[in-house]
Amino acid sequence: MTNDIEPRELDELDRTITERFPGVTVRKDLVSNLRGNALVPTYVLEFLLSRYATTTDEQTMRSGVERVSQILEEHYVHREEANLVQSKIREKGHYRVIDRVQVSLNEKLDRYEASFSNLQISQVVVDPAVVKANEKLLVSGIWCMCDIGYQYTNDKDEVPWQLRKLQPVQMSRDDRAHYLEERPHFSTEEWIDLLMQSIGFNPALFSDRAKLLHLVRMVPFVERNYNLVELGPKGTGKSHIYSEFSPHGVLISGGEISVAKLFVNNATGHIGLVGYWDLVAFDEFAGKSKKAGKDLVDIMKNYMANKTFSRGGEMLPGEASMVFVGNTSHTVPYMLKNSDLFEELPPQYHDPAFLDRVHYYIPGWEFEQIRSEMFTHGYGFVVDYLAEILHNMRDVDYGPLLDEHFELSSTLSTRDKDGIRKTFSGLMKLIYPTGEATEDQMEPLLRCAIEGRKRVKDQLCRIDSTMTPVEFTYKRRGGGQVNAVHTLEENDYPELYFRGQKQPQSDEGTQMSSTASPKAVKPAMDKANDTENSQLSRIQRLANSAKVGRRKIEENYRGVTYDGLFAPYIAGTTEIQIIDSYIRRTYQIRNVAEFLETVYKFTDHEQEIQVHLSTGKADPQYQQDQIEQLNQLAGIFQPYGINFTYEFDDNLHDRFIITDTGWELNLGRGLDIYQRFNTKDGLDPQVRVQSLRRTKAFTIHYDKRQ
Known part of the structure; x- marks a missing residue:
């Protein structure tokens, strides 16, 4: 397992971290090397690493990781091996295990009893002092290193399992x-x-x-x-x-x-x-x-x-x-x-x-x-070290620093202000734990805090028409301009964000939007609506221009793009099928990505577009890459309203694009219409501009289904 640890040069930040915090830092990729099939939380693995492998020396690190790996292999209890571990405890008299332990009170026998999640034993008697020192054992259980003994008796009220020692797997200092x-x-x-x-x-x-x-x-x-x-x-x-x-x-x-x-x-x-x-x-x-x-x-x-x-x-x-x-x-x-x-x-x-x-x-x-x-x-x-620091920092409140340096709008409710102060305080404790920061350093944290609460309040005003909109603004103490805070979705979709809502009242009682100024609100929204209407009319005009026919492209042409080939036929669609057996290699999947870009350009962004691909499985050595890249494609386009799904069918032959508006495009070469070029050269404009690429010879038939 330690053979997977690759030597690496420390960068400047790594050197500073390890010099300033010796013994409580660890190389983060070691966790994935260790995890294997041991289903334990990260903090359990790093607790063990903190004992044996918090070092930058490669040899010592390898030795430490090997030791932790050995501990997990010998003492972490896999559920399917519970009987084997139970046998080891019986034969050896006692044995150390790593498991999740939960304790309950047996009121009939007036004693605390532990159950072990993976080891699958229960009613193990626990000393009250252990429970008092680790009260979370009584709630949902905690991960522990335990020494379990075995001693059989004929007493029907006794179990043979004995808890000889329990150590929670967490730092306490x-x-x-x-x-x-x-x-x-x-x-x-x-x-x-x-x-x-x-x-x-x-x-x-x-x-x-x-x-x-x-x-x-x-x-x-x-x-x-x-x-x-x-x-x-x-x-x-x-x-x-x-x-x-x-x-x-x-x-x-x-x-x-x-x-x-x-x-x-x-x-x-x-x-x-x-x-x-x-x-x-x-x-x-x-x-x-x-x-x-x-x-x-x-x-x-x-x-x-x-x-x-x-x-x-x-x-x-x-x-x-x-x-x-x-x-x-x-x-x-x-x-x-x-x-x-x-x-x-x-x-x-x-x-x-x-x-x-x-x-x-x-x-x-x-x-x-x-x-x-x-x-x-x-x-x-x-x-676990950082978690313990944050746990103890809960005693500190940096909310007063906000009031010392900034003034929030008086239109905000008490709950609005509480939410903003608590987020600001939390971010200060994370980034400036000493509480020492300039106003310029504090301001981005304040804006972040206001934005998160604003997102809540703006949606509440949608849900409850009786709720009064407020002004999410602030200014620095001692004067200065009033600064408004916006959510990104408010800036991206103003015509949707403010639909049917009253505008917030400013401190002076005049209508004021969260956008730049009161006078800018209506023109900005009108412009957004005009833009949206223009987009929809453009899509409609494109859809009306689609004609039945055939298009034949010769070898070595330039100027051919997916937009030019497909835009009229996908304009206004909400469901598209791509049928192509050969979407298997990286360059073929890139073609699908570029097709999805065309879909995004020529469909209504207020609608969700379903795009389903049917294709064949890649050769065994490429199958995992194919699946990972298709999944990545789905994740990339989902936020843009394109829900991409796929299925494998090795019986496909012809290549089609079929839309819910009735168009069937018979693709001679599928989407693979361009000659090879260097896709790894990011400076080559062919990577970004399809019209600069040379074509292969291909034909597309545009047919309308009845």
């Missing part, structure tokens, strides 16, 4: 003093890149905005009682950080949970998840078929607003942040045209009173689908 002391040795950009590498990503592949949105995902770990929603396409890593990053967070799969599990079991008096965890995340929260009782929703609303829940007549405080992540089925313009950006939530949660308690809405559609090249090979903090 608070290293904030050193952490804060070293922060000034990094620039803002370097520190953000360090955090990105710490959560496993290569910062060079992300824009500044993308990095900041990734850090917003971390705010619930560092900010108490923070309520976050992220909805977006699947495959963008929405839930990954909540399951892998920290032992202080818990991820609920499926999005459904009971009051007893989440808050309190009134029958037993046992406190639920919010009483023990820093963060409770709900995966797959979206879905209109999901069910939730009114009592659960009401208790959640009270908890999210007041940070308390009741046990009988007693009100109990809770500090857990709430995170709700789920997949969207439609594009942003489709949602803005037909409903709202919360449309995917279950009906019980599509409730203004519940949504108004959300501090931030992360636009999940802005994240790219996760690809292997996005992961870093550089150094970052051992995630």
